[in-house]
Each structure stands twice: as structure tokens, then as C-alpha cells.
Amino acid sequence: MSDDDVLLQVDGVCKNFGEIRACDNVSFELWPGEVLGIVGESGSGKTTLLNCLAGRTEPDSGLISYTNRRGEASDIFAMFEPERRMLARTDWGFVHQNPRDGLRLDITAGGNIGERLMMVGARHYGNIRGEAETWMNRVELELGRIDSLPRTFSGGMQQRLQIARNLVSGPRLIFMDEPTGGLDVSVQARLLDLLRELVRELNVAVVIVTHDLAVARLLSDRLMVMRHGAVVESGLTDQVLDDPQHAYSQLLVSSILQV
Amino acid sequence: MVTKQNTQTMIDVSGLSKTFVLHTQGSARISVFEDLSLDVAAGECMALDGPSGAGKSTLMRILYANYRIDQGRIEVRHEGEMVDLASSAPRTVLEVRRHTLGYVSQFLRVIPRVSTLDVVAEPLRALGTDEAEAHDRARTMLARLNVPERLWGLAPATFSGGEQQRVNVARGFVAELPILLLDEPTASLDAINRQCVMGLIDEAKTRGAAVVGIFHDREVRDAVADRVFDMRETLAASGEAA
Numbered sequence: 001m002s003d004d005d006v007l008l009q010v011d012g013v014c015k016n017f018g019e020i021r022a023c024d025n026v027s028f029e030l031w032p033g034e035v036l037g038i039v040g041e042s043g044s045g046k047t048t049l050l051n052c053l054a055g056r057t058e059p060d061s062g063l064i065s066y067t068n069r070r071g072e073a074s075d076i077f078a079m080f081e082p083e084r085r086m087l088a089r090t091d092w093g094f095v096h097q098n099p100r101d102g103l104r105l106d107i108t109a110g111g112n113i114g115e116r117l118m119m120v121g122a123r124h125y126g127n128i129r130g131e132a133e134t135w136m137n138r139v140e141l142e143l144g145r146i147d148s149l150p151r152t153f154s155g156g157m158q159q160r161l162q163i164a165r166n167l168v169s170g171p172r173l174i175f176m177d178e179p180t181g182g183l184d185v186s187v188q189a190r191l192l193d194l195l196r197e198l199v200r201e202l203n204v205a206v207v208i209v210t211h212d213l214a215v216a217r218l219l220s221d222r223l224m225v226m227r228h229g230a231v232v233e234s235g236l237t238d239q240v241l242d243d244p245q246h247a248y249s250q251l252l253v254s255s256i257l258q259v
Numbered sequence: 260m261v262t263k264q265n266t267q268t269m270i271d272v273s274g275l276s277k278t279f280v281l282h283t284q285g286s287a288r289i290s291v292f293e294d295l296s297l298d299v300a301a302g303e304c305m306a307l308d309g310p311s312g313a314g315k316s317t318l319m320r321i322l323y324a325n326y327r328i329d330q331g332r333i334e335v336r337h338e339g340e341m342v343d344l345a346s347s348a349p350r351t352v353l354e355v356r357r358h359t360l361g362y363v364s365q366f367l368r369v370i371p372r373v374s375t376l377d378v379v380a381e382p383l384r385a386l387g388t389d390e391a392e393a394h395d396r397a398r399t400m401l402a403r404l405n406v407p408e409r410l411w412g413l414a415p416a417t418f419s420g421g422e423q424q425r426v427n428v429a430r431g432f433v434a435e436l437p438i439l440l441l442d443e444p445t446a447s448l449d450a451i452n453r454q455c456v457m458g459l460i461d462e463a464k465t466r467g468a469a470v471v472g473i474f475h476d477r478e479v480r481d482a483v484a485d486r487v488f489d490m491r492e493t494l495a496a497s498g499e500a501a
């Protein structure tokens with residue numbers, strides 16, 4: 001497939017929880033290597049949308065079509081469950097806000113990274129161990145901690161481990177839900193640097209949910225503003241932040257000091 | 260000698276209208292301009308002139324597709340073809356920015372923790388230039404703008420206004436893009452550095468770049484501008500500007 005094929009095509013996605021419209025007719029396209037930020041108030045449906053996109057929650061209606069490495073586009077909810085699960089291992093990554101949701105706490109740091117590789121078919125122990133070491137390095141985790149359990153790690157270290165676990169298998173699309181959310185400011189800063197570098201270097205497409213407009217400015221090419229489940233505005237990140245059109249985006253931008 | 264390339268239209272704006280609607284302030288409307296048209300050729304420098312609030316920076320940001328418009332076309336020559344930024348998809352706009360549009364804002368937007376050398380090299384890296392060459396060219400540009408070498412490894416956050424502005428200029432000129440948008444590039448500079456920026460603008464014009472600039476400094480404007488675009492004449496009738 002070439003860079004001219006859309007990676008993800010989202011059309012009229014709706015998801016209700018009882019009376020709550022968590023996602024209301026969301027449509028957009030994502031291209032290879034593009035970073036899309038999603039911002040909006042609490043409860044506006046960001047996590048729900050992310051879960052739909054990543055094949056974890058089935059929408060009530062609408063289409064989510066993913067173009068695989070061979071250039072074939074298919075509706076991710078029309079495929080069989082095993083096929084979708086395979087894609088989640090080979091092509092996608094999901095970085096949770098709480099690293100505990102994205103890590104196996106009962107296996108070592110090295111095991112957490114290596115497991116992802118084994119899921120996509122790696123068998124040679126030496127190679128797996130080598131890759132795990134490389135990735136420990138890349139996310140700035142001390143090699144000496146490779147055999148420690150993640151629960152002995154700080155929040156920032158766990159988050160970096162989660163990122164390594166997701167990137168090691170060379171995914172084409174990563175979903176991130178508030179990846180810097182639970183961390184203190186200085187740890188956040190280093191994590192952001194790391195993400196910025198990795199995203200550029202690996203040319204992986206990213207959909208990132210954040211409530212922090214400075215994070216959105218730093219990482220994303222495009223931005224979508226959500227409110228009550230609907231996308232009220234979207235565009236280039238600097239357009240949306242510097243010349244917001246919708247009343248809600250203006251409120252969002254004006255309620256922070258400077259981004 | 261005027262080559263064919265030097266007479267080519269690089270920017271062609273027509274029928275441009277821009278109104279800000281401030282929803283958080285009782286939906287106040289600021290109409291900045293209506294039906295504005297302008298064009299700039301390769302090798303030419305056009306200065307935007309007008310009183311404070313006339314919309315000079317707004318127009319500049321529109322040319323970079325940073326601000327949106329209500330009506331009109333913003334065509335720029337990108338790899339030989341005119342592309343309308345107003346109706347282009349975001350990824351096309353990003354592509355045009357990378358390859359065609361250099362923008363020197365009035366103030367540097369500092370990316371936290373990124374060194375000056377990397378800030379300046381970044382436009383080249385975005386075009387695929389390898390790190391060594393990008394750094395080489397960034398060093399040359401920083402030296403030329405008299406940014407002290409001891410600062411190159413530091414993030415510009417703590418730099419003086421003039422130092423930050425020179426980093427910004429270096430970043431804007433390093434990739435030698437076909438169109439340069441300069442918002443007060445000499446505002447906080449001393450005479451020597453002002454001279455230096457004027458030299459860069461002249462060289463850019465000589466290689467065929469189209470330049471649009473806002474220059475408060477009359478001496479700079481007279482030296483570099485081939486034409487002056489008077490924004491008083493384009494003020495929207497209902498505008499609050501002036």
C-alpha cells in the first residue's frame with residue numbers, strides 16, 4: 001500500500017449507552033503517519049470513540065474501515081473476531097491512560113515487551129531478548145530492570161514500558177488515551193519528548209486523546225474537538241487552536257492561559 | 260536578467276473575506292477585510308502596510324493557512340502547480356507548508372526542551388535531509404545571524420527577545436523555500452543583525468523566492484520591498500479595525 005491510501009476511514013459512527021449518546025455520527029479519515037488529536041470535555045465520548053476505532057467496542061451504527069499492509073480495506077466489525085484480534089496484535093497498538101490496563105503485571109518488564117513479539121510469531125529467545133533490551137533503552141528504562149516486575153516501577157516507568165510493549169512489534173496505528181494523564185509534570189515532559197521522537201521516526205499513525213491542549217499542539221497534526229459525543233470542529237491543529245470557529249472550541253481555547 | 264521563473268506568479272489571493280466571531284464575548288463580530296486580492300511573483304518582495312489592527316498579521320497567517328477564511332481563494336505555487344490552500348485537505352496544507360511555505364512569526368514558539376540547533380534544522384529534517392547535513396546548514400545559518408555558539412545546544416526558552424528572533428529567522432530561511440512569509444523579522448534586532456536579515460531577504464529574492472513581509476522599520480521596508488500593499492484600502496466597511 002502507498003501513502004496515498006487512507007489508513008482508517010470512519011463514517012457516521014454512533015454509540016449509545018442507554019440514553020447517553022457517547023458517539024454521535026463521527027466521521028473522519030486518517031492517513032499513514034498522521035497524528036490525530038482528540039480533545040473535549042470529560043464525558044464527551046473520546047474514550048468510547050477510541051475503543052470503537054480499535055475494535056474493542058462495537059458501534060451501534062456506522063462504518064470503520066481499515067486498510068491493511070496489502071492495501072485491502074475492510075470493515076473491522078464485519079470481519080471475524082480472530083481476524084480483528086490478529087490486527088490488534090500485528091497492526092495496532094493501544095496505550096491506556098492507566099499503564100496497569102496495558103501491561104501484564106505478573107510478568108517481567110522484558111517479558112512484557114517480548115510477549116508482544118511472540119504474539120506476532122517471534123520464537124527465537126535470543127532475538128526476543130535482544131529486541132526487549134533495545135526497547136528498554138529506547139524508552140530510557142535501565143537495562144538492569146529488565147527482569148523486574150512492572151509493579152515495582154514508578155508510574156512514569158510503567159507508562160514508558162507500555163509504550164515499548166506497543167511499539168516493539170512495528171504497528172502502523174497506535175491509539176493513546178491520555179498517555180501522560182496520571183504523571184507529574186516533569187515526567188510528562190520527558191514522556192512527551194519520547195513520543196514526539198518515536199512517532200516521527202517510526203512514521204506510525206496515531207490517534208491520541210488528551211485534555212491537554214499543549215500536548216495536542218506538540219504531538220498532533222490534526223485536531224478534532226468533541227462535545228456530547230459529536231465532533232464540533234476539526235482541522236489542522238494550529239488552525240483549531242489559533243482560530244477556533246465553534247463556540248465550544250473558543251471556550252476551550254480561551255479557558256487556558258497559552259498553548 | 261529576468262528569467263521565466265522570476266515572472267511566475269507564486270501567490271494569488273482573490274476575493275478574500277475574514278471575520279472573527281467571538282462567541283465567548285456576546286458573539287461580537289470583527290470584520291477584518293472583505294474581497295481582498297493580491298498577487299506576488301517569484302523574486303518579488305511585497306510589504307504589507309497599514310495601521311495597527313489593519314489585519315496585516317491576520318493576512319499573513321491566512322497565507323500560511325493558520326487562520327481560516329470566510330470566502331475567497333489562497334493559491335500558492337507548489338511544485339509547479341497552483342494549489343488553493345483554502346479548499347485543500349489538511350494533509351495537503353502540511354505538504355505545501357513543508358515544501359513551499361516558510362513562515363517567520365513575530366515571536367518564536369518555543370518547543371520545550373528542543374535545542375536551538377534542532378529547532379533550526381527541523382524544516383530541513385522534515386524534507387528528508389539527513390541529520391548531519393541539516394545540522395551543518397543550521398550551524399551556518401546561526402553563525403551568519405550572530406547567534407553565539409554557546410547557545411546552539413540549549414533550548415531557546417531562556418534566550419533574549421533578539422536571540423529568539425534570530426533563531427526564528429534562521430529556521431525560516433534555512434530550507435530556502437520558494438515562498439517566505441515574514442512577520443516583523445527585524446523588530447527586536449540591532450542594526451548589524453537587521454542588516455544581516457536584509458541580506459538574507461535579498462538573497463532569497465535573487466534565488467527566485469516570493470517574499471511577503473510586515474516591516475515596521477521603514478528603512479528595512481524601503482530596502483527590501485518591491486511593492487507595498489496598503490491594507491487601509493481593504494479594510495472591511497463594518498470593520499472595527501483602525
Ligand SMILES: Nc1ncnc2c1ncn2[C@@H]1O[C@H](COP(=O)(O)OP(=O)(O)OP(=O)(O)O)[C@@H](O)[C@H]1O
Binds near residue numbers: 017020022041045
Ligand atoms: N460502558 C459504559 N456504560 C455506560 N455508560 C458509559 C460506558 N462507557 C461510557 N459511558 C458514558 O458515555 C459517555 C462518554 O464516556 P467516555 O468515557 O467516552 O468519555 P470521555 O470523553 O473519554 O471522558 P473523560 O475525558 O472523562 O475520560 C459518558 O457519559 C459515560 O458515562
Ligand SMILES: Nc1ncnc2c1ncn2[C@@H]1O[C@H](COP(=O)(O)OP(=O)(O)OP(=O)(O)O)[C@@H](O)[C@H]1O
Binds near residue numbers: 311314316317318499
Ligand atoms: N485569533 C484572533 N481572534 C480574534 N480576533 C483576532 C485574532 N487575530 C486577530 N484578530 C483581530 O483582527 C484584527 C486585525 O489584527 P492583526 O493582528 O491582523 O493586525 P495587524 O495589522 O497585524 O496589527 P499590528 O500592527 O498591531 O500587529 C484586530 O482587530 C484583532 O483584534
Ligand SMILES: [Mg+2]
Binds near residue numbers: 046047048177
Ligand atoms: Mg476518557
Ligand SMILES: [Mg+2]
Binds near residue numbers: 315316317
Ligand atoms: Mg501584527
